[in-house]
Amino acid sequence: MKKNTILMVSAIIFIIFIAQSSLFAQRYGVTSFKMGYFNPKDTKGGLIFGGYLGTAFDESVDIGLGLDFFRGTNKEEREIENSSTAGVIETGWIPEEESSVTFIPITGQVNVKIPATYQLFYTAGAGFGYGLMWAKEAKYEDGEKVQSKSKFYHGFRWMLSGGILYKIGSRSALTIEAFYDRAKLDREEDNITYKVNVSGFGIRAGIRLGIL
Secondary structure, eight states: OHHHHHHHHHHHHHHHHHHHHHHHHHTTEEEEEEEEEEEETTSOOEEEEEEEEEEESSSSEEEEEEEEEEEEEEEEEEEEEEEEETTEEEEEEEEEEEEEEEEEEEEEEEEEEEESSSSEEEEEEEEEEEEEEEEEEEEEETTEEEEEEEEEEEEEEEEEEEEEEEEEETTEEEEEEEEEEEEEEEEEETTEEEEEEOOEEEEEEEEEEEOO
């Protein structure tokens, strides 16, 4: 029940985030979309992307909600044969083991920008929120899946960020930032609590729309 509630709340937040982003950007809000690389401690690094929907408090500070999606994968394959057709050489591969980690951070955050020139700003941000993570693994024999398992973790987290913003229009800018996400998540099974540390550093770039 607790897991289903968390998933439902996450879906609602995501739908509201997408539906309202254009409206806020046209008025006094801030919308940004970012993509980059994140390297958590207890799993392999991978692509992270997401966005932010906020409201400007004044010309220097905005507050809002951030939603990101991180995906890390690993796949082991075995070479089985080579063949040639019309001079094209192909190699066959059969899966042996594959795994994936999906991490969704939801963050209420505050962002500050400090002008350096007319077009260039330094940025800093801080936030606190909740993290959802799924870890999946599958094993194969002769190409057939023989074993699979999935684990779900969740918990509170916080993050810090810093970077630069370059203004390209009256209501648009390019951004690049480094960030640190502090997230220790857990799950319970048979009255045992299992914990995982997905804290780590990352870097990402994107575009900011709305009031500057």
